[in-house]
Amino acid sequence: MNNKGTLFVITGPSGAGKGTVLKEVIQSLEGLYFSVSATTRQPRVKEVDGVHYHFMTHERFEELIANDRFLEYAQYNGNYYGTPLDPVEEHLEQGHDVILEIELQGALQVKKRLPKAVLVFIAPPSFEELERRLRGRGTETEEVIQNRLAIARQECAHMDEFRFIVVNDEVDAAADRLRAIMLSCRCLRENLDFTLN
Secondary structure, rough: OOOOOOOEEEEEEOOOOHHHHHHHHHHOOOOEOOOOOEEEEOOOOOOOEOOEEEEOOOHHHHHHHHOOOOEEEEEEEEEEEEEEHHHHHHHHOOEEEEEEEOHHHHHHHHHHOOOOEEEEEOOOOOOHHHHHHHHHHHOOOOOHHHHHHHHHHHHHOOOOHOOOOEOOHHHHHHHHHHHHHHHHOOOOHOOOOOOOO
């Protein structure tokens, strides 16, 4: 039997509830490794290096880029964000399923680099509900909310590039769907290196 893990790439628009759904799944499934992204931005209050992000200098990040040590990376507002390749490879080799929760651009980079990765798009039930959730946070200006909604429409236009779409209409139900996807991928015949007679 092939004991390698599966790489799950989770994305979706801001406000779709990716983090909440993933938290439910991670608490209920064994053998999962949640990949910690790297960034060159400064840590925020209460953020811990190696837990929330791997914080590094621009020079170190660019050195890793030059050595092809990122699975994916992008630049936002003058800072780099990316997925370090080494820990992902190590955990997959150890038989752990690896979860990346990343932006659409990064997810499509991973798809190109690792076609066998399982891409899952977490979608809101409607744009009206997405807007309600974004407003419910009470932390963003009208301009930011409208910008997030515009970006969400662009991101949802790429849903057909994903193997699975999970609509987060209700957290427990969405977590059940995502859990079912992960469990079924563990049973796929292509993950076995012998043929059953």
